[in-house]
Amino acid sequence: MPAPHTTNLPQLAHPDGSPIRALVVDDEPSLSELMSMGLRMSGWSVAIAADGPAAVKRAKDFRPDVLILDVMLPGFDGVELLKRIRTFAPGVPALFLTAKDDVQDRITGLAAGGDDYVTKPFSMEEVLLRLHRLVQRSGVAAMDTAELAVGDLLLNLDTREVTRRGEDLQLTATEFEVLRYLMENAKRVVSKSQILDNVWNYDFGGQANIVELYISYLRKKVDATLPPMIHTMRGAGYVIKPAV
Numbered sequence: 377m378p379a380p381h382t383t384n385l386p387q388l389a390h391p392d393g394s395p396i397r398a399l400v401v402d403d404e405p406s407l408s409e410l411m412s413m414g415l416r417m418s419g420w421s422v423a424i425a426a427d428g429p430a431a432v433k434r435a436k437d438f439r440p441d442v443l444i445l446d447v448m449l450p451g452f453d454g455v456e457l458l459k460r461i462r463t464f465a466p467g468v469p470a471l472f473l474t475a476k477d478d479v480q481d482r483i484t485g486l487a488a489g490g491d492d493y494v495t496k497p498f499s500m501e502e503v504l505l506r507l508h509r510l511v512q513r514s515g516v517a518a519m520d521t522a523e524l525a526v527g528d529l530l531l532n533l534d535t536r537e538v539t540r541r542g543e544d545l546q547l548t549a550t551e552f553e554v555l556r557y558l559m560e561n562a563k564r565v566v567s568k569s570q571i572l573d574n575v576w577n578y579d580f581g582g583q584a585n586i587v588e589l590y591i592s593y594l595r596k597k598v599d600a601t602l603p604p605m606i607h608t609m610r611g612a613g614y615v616i617k618p619a620v
Contacts (some may be wrong), residue, residue, distance in 0.1 A: 387419055388508060388517040390441075395421040396511055399440035401431040401457065402473065403450055407496075411444060414500045415507070428452035428460075435461045441516045442507055443470040445490075455488040462489065469510040471503070502570065505560060524559040527618025529598065529605060531559055545597050550575065554590045555598070558606065558616040567613035 388396050396419075400411045403426045412422040423438040425431035428451035435443075443461065445454035458470050472486075472493040486493065492506050511517045522534040529540045536552055538545040547555065553575045558566065568587040576586070591614055595606050603619035 388511055389419065390516060395419055396442070396517055397421045397423070397438060397440045398442050398444060398507065399423050399425065399431065399435055399438055400444045401425045401428075401449060401454065402444075402446040403427060403448075404446075407473075410500065411503070414504055418504060418508075426450070428454075428457045431457055432460050436464060439465065440468060441514065442511050443468055444473065444503075444507070445470055446473045447475070455490075458488060458490065467514065469514050471506060471510060473498070499570075501561065501564070502574075505557075505574065524556065524562075526559050526562045526616055527605060529559070529616075531556060540598060540602065547594075547597065551590060551593055551597070554587075555594055555616075558614065561616075563615065563617045565609045565612050565615045570613070 390396065398415050398420050400408050400415075400422060401424075402408045402411070405426070408424045408426070412424060415422045423434050423440065425434045426449075428449050430451075431445075431449075443458065445457055447454045449457065454472060461468060469491045470489070472490045474493050474495050491510050494503055494506065522532055524531045524533065529538070531538045531552075533556070538547055538552065538555065554571060557571060557574050571587045591606065591608075595604070599605055605616050605619050607615050607617070609615055
């Protein structure tokens with residue numbers, strides 16, 4: 377798994393300026409270290425545990441703002457771990473790491489109160505994006521900036537206003553979310569399946585044509601009379617970058 381790249385995600389912190397705290401629980405040391413590196417590059421504080429009992433103790437001491445839990449753990453599994461941690465930290469959000477083809481693990485994790493999941497092997501950038509969203513929704517973080525910028529295109533996460541060269545763009549809620557995902561991954565190619573996963577939360581079952589439709593809608597608004605910013609990478613997906 378490659379080292380994480382820098383993303384365009386807004387910097388998150390507590391209102392008092394202290395770092396977001398994440399607890400990573402996985403019995404694969406290399407994966408835990410990779411995850412920790414990516415989170416620390418985002419300015420977060422990270423604690424690690426390798427089994428269920430150790431993770432409960434670490435959570436009591438560390439008081440994490442978000443949990444990253446492998447489903448399969450020594451001692452007891454991630455589902456039981458989440459249940460035990462939430463007896464003393466009831467509101468803490470959790471992201472599960474699951475085996476690539478184990479649908480039952482995902483269903484079990486979400487049914488047990490998990491807020492999201494990613495499958496192994498995963499993109500570190502995707503994990504960071506999902507964790508940022510979990511922390512933002514939990515209300516524990518204050519963003520240094522509520523604005524994403526790619527070239528002359530600006531998107532405000534608080535007001536949901538989008539402008540290009542100072543001109544307002546009127547987007548639907550779904551168009552906004554697709555554009556937001558593209559801008560959070562500016563200059564990186566994102567696949568149709570990644571867009572589906574992050575915007576529609578798996579509800580469309582691989583119907584990639586819905587992505588093509590919304591990319592078409594966005595182009596008519598973002599690139600209508602100006603040099604194009606949204607590009608199709610044949611066979612790979614889409615990328616947004618400053619206009620040449």
